[in-house]
Amino acid sequence: MTSDLNPLGDDELALLVDHYLDGELSPVDRSRLTSDMVLARRFIAELRFQGRVGGLLKPDGRTLLGQVEDALALDRSTELADRVLAKLPERRRPVSWWRLAAGTALAASLIAVISLVGSGSFGSGSFGNTPNGVTAAVADGVNAPSEPRTLKTGALLTLDVNQEAQVAFTDGTRMDLGATSAVRLSGIDQGGARIALENGSLSAEVTKQPKGSHFQVQTKEALLTVLGTKFTATKYPWGTRVEVTEGRVRTKRETDDKEVEVGAGSRVDVGPGPMDLQPIRPPLPTEALVLEPIADSVVVGGKYGNENRGTRPGHVVTSPKTRKDELRDYYLRFDLTQVREAPSSAKLHLHLTLLKRRDLKLHLARVDSSWGETTITWNNRPPLGENVAEWTPDRQDSPIDLTAFVTTNLGKVVDLCLHIDEAEKPDAIVGFHTREAAPILRPRLVIEQ
Known part of the structure; x- marks a missing residue:
């Protein structure tokens, strides 16, 4: 096996692959590839990348299937x-x-x-x-x-x-x-x-x-070692949260080397307090009715005012001063036709992914049904109606109490908007999972009779 005395840099190698894909590989370069096995292996790896992934991005109007077939044809x-x-x-x-x-x-x-x-x-x-x-x-x-x-x-x-x-x-x-x-x-x-x-x-x-x-x-607080698993790590001001939806993650705290093994459906907070395993979501009450939104979407102002984000797996709501005029509101729709009797409790649970202020207060307002998940934008959103609830998000994922609201809307399809009032503090950002996320992470309205 030979080795190139003057190995190609990454950019030069990428250019060599481009020449090959364009049918312009010179005889000298061909000879170099066939005689240098180290270079050949690098070339093949880069070729797989360029041909299989880069080829998917050509905006030539072909169907997605056609692009996939062309990309896979190479290797x-x-x-x-x-x-x-x-x-x-x-x-x-x-x-x-x-x-x-x-x-x-x-x-x-x-x-x-x-x-x-x-x-x-x-x-x-x-x-x-x-x-x-x-x-x-x-x-x-x-x-x-x-x-x-x-x-x-x-x-x-x-x-x-x-x-x-x-x-x-x-x-x-x-x-x-x-x-x-x-x-x-x-x-x-x-x-x-x-x-x-x-x-x-x-x-x-x-x-x-x-x-x-x-x-x-x-992270600053923790070292996570993973083998074949699905997990989320989130960095908060107070520390690191580790949540595992499949498999396991060995989590070690850096300050004292304390370790815990986090299994599927569990989470641990790594900070100055105890590293106690907790369920990702609180256990559901016996015989509770659990409803997920039948539609949801965030809308963003400013230069994104005509853009729809209804299929995104995570949403962010911000205050007016966070990103100039790029305010964000979150619209969601629930089908309450199964709810025929006044509940003893109705609480909306949102699973946080981001929280920049601990004193943040959000409002949940009633809106009309003129919006669609894949069509709503900031510029065509329905106006806010009366506020029906307030929410101060925290690390315990405290729910939003909607008992009174559900009681007055039995058997209906209802539309709501989570927003931050103009008068609230600036630089307020909260993020949470939407109905496109994994089932254990989605918004859910838990109703008890």
Whole structure:
């Protein structure tokens, strides 16, 4: 086996692949590839990435199926495109994709793809400069996306309140990053991937790792070690919350090395207090009627005023001064036709993903039914009616009491809007899961007779 004395950089390798895909590979380059097995393996890994993922983004009007078939025709041995595309029907067309390469990661099949979720949906963001990293612009609904850049070990991805991102690894592992998140790629090699969560929320579905390899997430308070599981880690001012929906996560507190194993359906808070395991959601009362919204959507003002976000898995509500005029309200609809008698209790539970103020107060107002989940925007939203409830979100996911409201609306379909009044404090942000999230995380109205 020979080795190139002057190895190609990542950008040069990507250019070589581009020439191959365009049918312009020179005889000299062909000879170089056939004689240098190290270069050949790097080339094949990059070819899989470029051909299978990059090909999906050509805006040529073909059907999604046609794009998938063309992308898979190049090499059917990797499942990256299949896994990424499996999520596309639930999301909008990605704005931009980045190559993620870190030393031996190409040969180790730990290449990842980063995409911003929601074409024309997000504001500006950035990859921060680090000694080992580069900077790449993040596209929004106003500016065109930048050209893909190589993201190396040490690079920091920061998202603002308008953004979400998805990271997909070629072993099938996928990470979803929530609004305002800051995530650093600490390392990626034969030993696994190491991610530093510096702010916000990270949800991951981790493929079972080979022996000696671990997927790890580090925060200021905790070290999470994962094997084949689905979990969410959220960084709050008071500490880190770990929630597991499938499998298990070994969680260690950095201050005293105390460890707990968090299993499916459980969560733990890592901070100055006790690390007690709790259920992700409170146990449901016996014989309670549990209703999920039959429609929901956030609406955003300002330059996003004509945009619909009804199929997003997470929503954020903000105060007027958080992002200039980009105020956010959350509309939701419940079918109460099964409720024929006045309940003894009716409480709306929202599962938090983000909370920037502990003294935040939100209002739930009645609205008319003129909106649709996939058509509502800020500019066509129905006006707010009377407030029917108030809510101060906290780390215990305290519910919103709607007993009186349900009692006066028995047997009806009702429409509501969660909002922050203009007079409330600035820089208020709260995020929560919607009906597009996993069942255990969705909004639910719990009714007891």
